Amino acid sequence: MDSQIDIPAEDEHDSAYAGLLVNDAHWAFGTDFEDPLAGVDTTIPDGVDAPTLAAYALMLGDDALVMSHRVSEWTSNAPDLEDDIALSNIALDLLGQSRLLLARAAKADGSVVPALPEGSPAPPEDALAFFREAHQLRNVRLAELVNGDFAEAVVRVLLFSVWRLATFERLRDSRDHVLAAVAAKGVKELAYHRDYSARWFVTLAQGTDESRRRLLAALEELWPLWPELFDTHAVEAAAAASGVGVDPAEVRAAAEGVLDQVLDAADVPRPEARRRAGVLGRTGRDGMHGEPLSRMLAEMQSVARAHPMGQW
């Protein structure tokens, strides 16, 4: 009972609301730090082809943008509050990575940024996110699928984060300062995404008959898109050759090793499903997507496109 209510006097405490018109530095937003790369060395390393660097950053940025969108659709829909918060967190982390990577792409090669009406205040990373067509996006197809049940979310986040973490662990050594910094930060985030999804993977596999059935079905459904993550696109090969990027083929062994550990812990056999074919041999990295992406973009881009001169 010795818990005296030691909060500030009424007037002082009630003033939390009244400070709204004061524009002080106490608040962490405002229009002052719009440039997400402010203070970062954005010079292009010697011998690196700027368009290659931009195209490579777009690939990684688009993966995060599209995956973030799908994960964010879980907000207010998750099985429990803790998972709602966790999934929102994963979506936020990926959104942050995407913003930095799209900004990096625009800074390296301005010609990748779609033209907006003269005087549009949209920053280049927003022009890239909100004013490109589906075929201009370079994300892997795993990221864009329409959401399924919670087991599908768990398996998708697991496959995506195992692969992306293996990539980012190497990308920390990129000769490009921005990519190296994004990777250094991203590794910590992705380690959490992987941990979260791996725990749920094991829990669902070992929980009830229904949860195991749903988990196996989700794995079966997503497995055909796993090999695509390790295909080497010409841009990735060139980025890797100049020391700014990572060749996906080179992270395959590490990623498979981690995934095998999770499968073992869950007592789940590796699926045997075949890889999903592309169209004329082209897949996500070539801008060849499934049907859901254009629908996703129609929603994502609707407000931005209705107000190309808008201030947000």
Next chain:
Amino acid sequence: MTLTETPPDRELEAGFEATIARNDRIEPRDWMPEGYRRTLVRQIAQHAHSEIIGMQPEGSWITRAPSLRRKAILLAKVQDEAGHGLYLYSAAETLGVSRLELTELLIAGKQKYSSIFNYPTLSYADVGTIGWLVDGAAICNQVPLCRTSYGPYGRAMIRVCKEESFHQRQGYELLATMMRGTDEQRAMVQESVDRFWWPALMMFGPPDDASPNTAQSMAWGIKRHTNDELRQKFVDMSVPQAEALGVTLPDPELRWNEERGHHDFGQPDWEEFMEGVKGNGPCNAQRMAHRRRAHEDGAWVREAATAYARKQVSA
């Protein structure tokens, strides 16, 4: 059945009354009258449900946010609301009711949430208006609750209020930014304020002469101000903010009263308010269906987690 009827509890009751009178906190293990416990469970649950249902109107704009920065801000904000729900359900659990029980009461329509969330969000400006006016009204209601007599509730509210004032700030900042944009954006902001002003005033509850629970809640130190006092405070604070933004508040009776030192203002449509309370508001059915679906869709996951945990214990 109630403990207060047996003689030895008179002493306990006196101790409780003395704690309230000293402005001390009542803690979970302290004796408390059944009515106090019941009132708290009702209020904390309603508050927790409001946070969770309140994720929906703004959450529906996450996938359409017009810039990456706004998307991050909105996603973080809606995530905070889930966090608020979590602390509040935890505070309610100290009174002996589980989160699951409360969720089931909500879904069965036996507990309520704030009627404001039964209004639709129709444009991106609504994200700003909800931050400014709805979170602003919520802060007016909630800041005094930091000093509420029940310890776990008061402490949860301190953190909730800090985050809410941040939310309010982001809403105001969004509107201010949009007002510097195009004519269409300014019109969007005004239209949004026109729609949310009256519902925001309703958030303080019915006028004092029609609010049956206020007197007892104030005597117990659960509530610290009446509905009308808080409404007045909100109007007085909002008027200069609206002027700074450059929007008009949609109340022809709104004017400064020199004598009272406060603004005079009109009354919201209390019949519309009651429709929302009775379940007939524009989005009641939609909000409840969303919550019920999410809860039911997640049942197999929660069962799996329980089954897995049980296996780990017995292994």
